[in-house]
Amino acid sequence: MSGNATSGIVMPEPNADVIARRAEIVAAMRAIVPGEGVIDAVNEMRPFETDGLTAYKQLPLAVVLPSTTEQVSRILAYCHRNGIRVVPRGAGTGLSGGALPLADAILLGMGKFNRILDIDFDNRTVTAQPGVTNLGITTAVAHAGFYYAPDPSSQIACTIGGNVAENSGGVHCLKYGLTTNNVMGVELVLITGEVMRIGGKHLDSGGLDLLGILVGSEGLLGVVTEVTVRILKKPETARAVLVGFPSSEAAGECVARIIGAGIIPGGMEMMDRLAIHAAEAFVKVGYPLDVEALLIVELDGPEAEVHHLIERVAQIASELGCITLRASNSEEERAAFWAGRKAAFPAVGRISPDYLCMDGTIPRKALPLVLARMEELARQHGLQCANVFHAGDGNLHPLILYDASKPGELEAAERFGADILLLCVEVGGVLTGEHGVGIEKRDLMPSMFDETDLAHQQRLKCAFDPDSLLNPGKVFPQLHRCAELGRMHVSRGQLPFPNIPRF
Amino acid sequence: MQTHFSLAQLADPHIADAEQVLRACVHCGFCTATCPTYVLLGDELDSPRGRIYLIKDMLENDRPATPEVVKHIDRCLSCLSCMTTCPSGVHYMHLIDTARAHVETTYERPRMDRLMRALLAAVLPHRGRFRLALAGAALARPFAGLFDGVPALRPLAAMLRLAPSRPKLPSATEGVGRFLAEGPRRARVALLDGCAQPALRPEIDEATIRLLTRIGVEVVRPAGAGCCGSLTHHMGKEELALANARANVDAWWRAMEDEGLDAILVNTSGCGTTIKDYGHMLRLEPAYAEKAARVSALAKDISEFLVERELPAPVIPAGLRVAYHAACSLQHGQKVRTAPKELLAKAGFTVLEPAEGHLCCGSAGTYNILQPEIATRLRARKVANIERTDPQVIATGNIGCMTQIGSGTAIPAVHTVELLDWATGGPQPAGLHLPAAAA
Ligand SMILES: Cc1cc2nc3c(=O)[nH]c(=O)nc-3n(C[C@H](O)[C@H](O)[C@H](O)COP(=O)(O)OP(=O)(O)OC[C@H]3O[C@@H](n4cnc5c(N)ncnc54)[C@H](O)[C@@H]3O)c2cc1C
Ligand code: SF4
Ligand code: SF4
Numbered sequence: 001m002s003g004n005a006t007s008g009i010v011m012p013e014p015n016a017d018v019i020a021r022r023a024e025i026v027a028a029m030r031a032i033v034p035g036e037g038v039i040d041a042v043n044e045m046r047p048f049e050t051d052g053l054t055a056y057k058q059l060p061l062a063v064v065l066p067s068t069t070e071q072v073s074r075i076l077a078y079c080h081r082n083g084i085r086v087v088p089r090g091a092g093t094g095l096s097g098g099a100l101p102l103a104d105a106i107l108l109g110m111g112k113f114n115r116i117l118d119i120d121f122d123n124r125t126v127t128a129q130p131g132v133t134n135l136g137i138t139t140a141v142a143h144a145g146f147y148y149a150p151d152p153s154s155q156i157a158c159t160i161g162g163n164v165a166e167n168s169g170g171v172h173c174l175k176y177g178l179t180t181n182n183v184m185g186v187e188l189v190l191i192t193g194e195v196m197r198i199g200g201k202h203l204d205s206g207g208l209d210l211l212g213i214l215v216g217s218e219g220l221l222g223v224v225t226e227v228t229v230r231i232l233k234k235p236e237t238a239r240a241v242l243v244g245f246p247s248s249e250a251a252g253e254c255v256a257r258i259i260g261a262g263i264i265p266g267g268m269e270m271m272d273r274l275a276i277h278a279a280e281a282f283v284k285v286g287y288p289l290d291v292e293a294l295l296i297v298e299l300d301g302p303e304a305e306v307h308h309l310i311e312r313v314a315q316i317a318s319e320l321g322c323i324t325l326r327a328s329n330s331e332e333e334r335a336a337f338w339a340g341r342k343a344a345f346p347a348v349g350r351i352s353p354d355y356l357c358m359d360g361t362i363p364r365k366a367l368p369l370v371l372a373r374m375e376e377l378a379r380q381h382g383l384q385c386a387n388v389f390h391a392g393d394g395n396l397h398p399l400i401l402y403d404a405s406k407p408g409e410l411e412a413a414e415r416f417g418a419d420i421l422l423l424c425v426e427v428g429g430v431l432t433g434e435h436g437v438g439i440e441k442r443d444l445m446p447s448m449f450d451e452t453d454l455a456h457q458q459r460l461k462c463a464f465d466p467d468s469l470l471n472p473g474k475v476f477p478q479l480h481r482c483a484e485l486g487r488m489h490v491s492r493g494q495l496p497f498p499n500i501p502r503f
Numbered sequence: 504m505q506t507h508f509s510l511a512q513l514a515d516p517h518i519a520d521a522e523q524v525l526r527a528c529v530h531c532g533f534c535t536a537t538c539p540t541y542v543l544l545g546d547e548l549d550s551p552r553g554r555i556y557l558i559k560d561m562l563e564n565d566r567p568a569t570p571e572v573v574k575h576i577d578r579c580l581s582c583l584s585c586m587t588t589c590p591s592g593v594h595y596m597h598l599i600d601t602a603r604a605h606v607e608t609t610y611e612r613p614r615m616d617r618l619m620r621a622l623l624a625a626v627l628p629h630r631g632r633f634r635l636a637l638a639g640a641a642l643a644r645p646f647a648g649l650f651d652g653v654p655a656l657r658p659l660a661a662m663l664r665l666a667p668s669r670p671k672l673p674s675a676t677e678g679v680g681r682f683l684a685e686g687p688r689r690a691r692v693a694l695l696d697g698c699a700q701p702a703l704r705p706e707i708d709e710a711t712i713r714l715l716t717r718i719g720v721e722v723v724r725p726a727g728a729g730c731c732g733s734l735t736h737h738m739g740k741e742e743l744a745l746a747n748a749r750a751n752v753d754a755w756w757r758a759m760e761d762e763g764l765d766a767i768l769v770n771t772s773g774c775g776t777t778i779k780d781y782g783h784m785l786r787l788e789p790a791y792a793e794k795a796a797r798v799s800a801l802a803k804d805i806s807e808f809l810v811e812r813e814l815p816a817p818v819i820p821a822g823l824r825v826a827y828h829a830a831c832s833l834q835h836g837q838k839v840r841t842a843p844k845e846l847l848a849k850a851g852f853t854v855l856e857p858a859e860g861h862l863c864c865g866s867a868g869t870y871n872i873l874q875p876e877i878a879t880r881l882r883a884r885k886v887a888n889i890e891r892t893d894p895q896v897i898a899t900g901n902i903g904c905m906t907q908i909g910s911g912t913a914i915p916a917v918h919t920v921e922l923l924d925w926a927t928g929g930p931q932p933a934g935l936h937l938p939a940a941a942a
Contacts, residue, residue, distance in 0.1 A: 047557055154532070154533065353526040354529070405526075
């Protein structure tokens with residue numbers, strides 16, 4: 001285990017030879033990226049040691065902030081020639097540690113790629129540099145009544161490049177799909193320094209569908225330097241309804257019945273009491289504070305249809321004993337209803353100095369059961385848990401509250417988290433949702449994929465990056481030299497924690 | 504976020520406060536996106552989250568500030584956009600103030616930088632000295648270009664360019680301690696005397712006083728009150744800043760004891776943010792803590808005060824196109840967002856809201872003098888956004904923004920209160936040239 005990562009995640013052994021050549025490597029980087037784009041002072045590298053998953057920290061070899069594709073290409077070609085590892089980083093909001101540095105790797109920050117390159121209303125596309133924020137794309141086209149549909153809660157800050165890498169979802173993905181359903185093309189720099197284009201402004205560009213492989217590849221296949229996304233016309237009407245329930249179970253049941261009735265809301269989200277209180281303290285939009293669970297259901301489409309659907313949702317909700325029901329009456333109010341939900345994770349920072357954000361998916365019908373069991377687990381582990389979820393698609397985000405300054409609390413939180421994930425599996429769910437594997441769920445991969453699956457996934461990685469220089473130590477539990485893959489054995493028995501899934 | 508302070512470190516109340524702020528940060532990164540320096544530079548070190556981390560590392564290790572850390576702290580505008588964005592309620596302002604004080608006491612700046620700062624701290628907060636300097640600057644202005652060539656002297660060039668080409672004469676309202684309400688007295692307020700504003704644009708105080716007395720408010724300016732201290736506070740010169748704060752608390756306290764005050768009004772929002780923080784700044788001084796907290800509670804921006812009152816019906820034709828520029832100190836520092844726009848709309852103006860309203864114009868106290876490059880880029884971005892709304896006049900609540908934006912566009916920039924005064928019977932604001940049809 002290298003450096004100062006704080007928990008039991010094993011990272012690839014740093015290459016001492018590379019570390020010994022640090023000065024020479026930094027000089028080479030400076031020759032490519034002039035000015036302030038190369039950071040090697042320890043106190044300036046410190047802020048890059050972690051991302052949205054703060055439980056893990058590691059200083060990089062150096063931070064490099066290029067601003068042109070040409071620079072990225074030269075950096076990668078140099079690293080390829082010299083066997084230096086590279087970890088790409090967008091805005092560093094990732095929750096699975098995908099941008100966690102390595103002691104012997106260049107941390108390649110894409111923050112300076114922050115320009116929109118092309119807006120094409122006829123083809124309904126926007127082409128942006130990867131460091132443009134998700135919200136920045138919508139802002140650029142909002143004046144013409146368009147928007148970019150996938151809206152992670154972190155959309156204010158996360159980058160479109162990071163979204164592509166993580167295949168991020170958001171509250172509106174229930175109806176409009178994840179990143180992968182909305183990205184049309186990318187420009188990619190391979191570890192060799194070659195620049196390639198995949199897809200474009202049109203739906204099917206022929207050839208192998210590499211785009212599907214690339215989206216969600218977590219920086220393991222190449223560095224994205226340009227992204228073309230589809231934009232959508234804003235729906236004629238969109239209204240969000242806040243529904244408060246006296247119990248999480250009732251709210252969960254409501255979700256199931258809405259979907260059961262054939263309604264596909266634009267978004268359907270749920271928060272529990274702790275999350276509601278934290279979010280309301282920030283946005284002050286009037287979330288009900290005397291309820292145990294709050295649903296936000298958004299209905300969009302032609303006005304008459306929206307009106308009708310709101311009535312149906314209201315009827316279902318009242319049959320299930322909802323306490324409050326309020327529909328937004330203006331665009332501002334609708335945005336405000338969502339603002340609280342989108343800020344819910346960090347708003348929890350108001351009540352707890354640290355949290356672990358879990359990410360699992362369960363069959364929707366299991367929601368009431370899982371909620372009840374989770375309350376039990378919270379008592380058992382002596383920690384609080386705030387719940388926020390994309391209720392529509394069964395993607396749970398329990399936030400385990402802990403205080404890293406208190407000895408043992410991180411470990412207790414990790415145990416609690418493992419129990420939650422086990423619970424997800426037990427009810428027939430899966431261990432990831434939308435935050436990616438990174439290092440957080442890396443060691444759980446063998447419980448989701450068998451040997452053959454994993455071997456083939458790694459072969460794909462080898463096709464792009466045979467020396468495993470791009471973001472090694474992420475996603476795949478064990479590093480294998482590509483030549484050995486045919487003989488690879490990844491079995492549960494060999495993993496350090498056979499029964500308790502790590503995250 | 505987890506912090507690592509020893510008990511001994513936490514015994515220092517400044518460190519204890521900083522630790523509370525740091526712990527509230529969950530490292531989500533939301534704030535990076537709305538930080539003007541991150542938007543321009545794309546480097547996390549020039550973002551709130553990056554600065555928070557740099558400061559955390561410096562304070563935890565009890566390390567003297569290093570040149571790298573100072574660079575990124577100096578680049579912070581203290582615009583507090585990050586505080587508006589932060590869902591977790593991180594009090595960035597108190598953290599950066601502590602960091603600046605730490606820099607001031609542990610770091611030796613290069614000589615020119617030190618001199619420049621000493622000069623600004625010695626001149627700006629004193630109206631008399633500032634007037635003299637402005638007169639000198641008017642003469643030296645043609646030579647600004649000479650200083651551009653020497654990096655260490657660029658702040659001088661920037662300062663000269665910002666100074667008005669013709670110095671203003673002191674207003675007749677200056678030095679007067681009391682302005683009686685017209686008609687029955689409905690309220691009594693103290694108005695901040697200020698330092699730089701009356702020298703740069705005395706019309707603002709004149710308009711404020713006319714408008715307030717017109718609606719039945721008595722305005723007092725107790726002797727002894729003066730500069731709020733924010734300029735030196737933001738340079739980390741704590742002792743100077745606290746001396747200003749104490750003097751103001753004393754002066755206003757006397758006015759409160761004497762005939763009572765309904766509010767302490769501030770028409771320079773940069774000062775307002777600091778005065779509203781006196782309670783915190785003086786919390787460790789038993790003789791002042793409570794009084795300062797009372798003063799902070801009474802402090803209000805002029806727009807906050809006016810929006811709760813009935814203003815006379817407008818007497819000028821409606822429809823003048825006004826771009827409202829929200830000063831950071833008002834929108835982020837004091838969270839006063841709607842009052843100025845509401846007031847302008849009620850007075851018959853057509854209020855335009857430029858895009859990227861949350862981003863700073865680059866003025867930020869002495870920032871446009873000390874960080875001319877970033878400030879000029881921010882100004883260009885701000886002016887472009889404003890001009891895109893095609894306004895006839897720009898209204899804002901802070902003299903710093905007026906000077907900064909005004910130096911980058913031909914469109915006149917005035918204080919919101921000047922427009923309100925004009926609409927309700929005062930003179931047309933100076934510098935406002937309107938085509939016959941619009942006026
Ligand atoms: C409060 C909060 C709420 C969140 N809500 C959601 C949510 O609702 N839905 C959701 O899906 N996620 C959510 N996330 C997670 C996170 O915001 C997303 O995963 C996001 O896509 C990460 O983007 P980023 O720019 O921050 O990338 P980073 O965190 O910097 O990097 C993430 C991964 O992408 C890689 N990468 C980044 N840029 C590039 C590039 N240009 N080329 C190649 N690889 C690259 C990195 O190597 C890393 O593996 C949330 C995070 C936070 C803190
Ligand atoms: S105060 Fe302004 S410049 Fe400073 S970190 Fe916050 S947003 Fe950035
Ligand atoms: S938004 Fe707040 S909690 Fe999030 S990183 Fe910034 S300061 Fe920290």
